[in-house]
Amino acid sequence: MRRLDLGLQDEPIGALMDRFGILVSKFDLIAALVAGVLVAVLAVFFNKTRIGRALRAVADDHQAALAVGIPLKQIWAIVWSVAGFVALVAGLLWGARNGVQFALTFVALKALPVLILGGFESILGAIVGGLIIGAAEKLAEVYLGPHIGGGIEGWFAYMLALLFLLVRPEGLFGEKHIDRV
Numbered sequence: 001m002r003r004l005d006l007g008l009q010d011e012p013i014g015a016l017m018d019r020f021g022i023l024v025s026k027f028d029l030i031a032a033l034v035a036g037v038l039v040a041v042l043a044v045f046f047n048k049t050r051i052g053r054a055l056r057a058v059a060d061d062h063q064a065a066l067a068v069g070i071p072l073k074q075i076w077a078i079v080w081s082v083a084g085f086v087a088l089v090a091g092l093l094w095g096a097r098n099g100v101q102f103a104l105t106f107v108a109l110k111a112l113p114v115l116i117l118g119g120f121e122s123i124l125g126a127i128v129g130g131l132i133i134g135a136a137e138k139l140a141e142v143y144l145g146p147h148i149g150g151g152i153e154g155w156f157a158y159m160l161a162l163l164f165l166l167v168r169p170e171g172l173f174g175e176k177h178i179d180r181v
Contacts, residue, residue, distance in 0.1 A: 009026050009027065010025050010026070010027040010097070011025060011026060012024065012025055012026075013025070013026055013029065027096070027097060028097075031093045031097065034089065034093065035090075035093075038086065038089060039123060039127065042082070042086070042123065043123050045082075046123070051078060054070045054075055055075060055078065055079060057070055058070060058072060058075045058076075059121075094107065106154075110133065110157055112158075112161065113129075113133055113157040113158055113160060113161035114126060114129040114130045114133050114157075115129065115171070116129070116161040116164060116165060116171060117129035117132055117133060117160070117161060117164050117171060117172060118130070118171050118172055118173055118174075119170060119171025119172055119173040119174025119175075120171065120174060121173070121174050121175055122171070122172075122173035122174065124173055125171055125172055125173030125174065128172060128173070129171070129172065133157045133160065133161075136156065136157070136160055137152075137153050137156050137157055138153075140152050140153070140156045141153045141156075144156075
C-alpha cells in the first residue's frame, strides 16, 4: 500500500484535544473543508449558472434540451470533466489518508446506497444519505455485529438501501414521479 504525500500533517489538533477531549486531525479537518467547498461550488454552479441550467435541462429531458438548442456533445463533455475533477479530488484525499490500493474500489461502490437513500437528483440528498449510511454502518457493526458474527459493515449499507427502496424508491430528497396512463 502506498500513501500519497500532499504536504498535510496527519496529527491531532491540540486545542480540540485539550479543551474538549476530541481527537480530530488537521488532515481530516482540511479534507472536510475541501469537500464542503467543492459541494458549495458545485451547488452554485448547477443552480446559478447558464451551463448549470443547461446541464439540468439535459438531465431532465434530452429531446427537449436538444429542441431548445442546447448542444448535447458539449454538455456531455462538461459533465464528464466535472465528474472527473470531483473524482480526482476525492481520490487524492482518500489516497493521502488511507493509501492507494485495490480495495479503494469498494469505497466507490458505497456511493450506490448513498444515492439510493438521498435521491439521485439532489446534492443535499447525497450528503444526508452519506451521513446516514456512515452512521448506520458503524452503529450496526457495534450493536448488531456481535450477535451476527461481525463483518456487517461490508453489506449493511446495501441491505439498508434495499429496505429503503421498498418504502421510498425516489429517496429522501428525490422527486416523486407520477406516471399517468
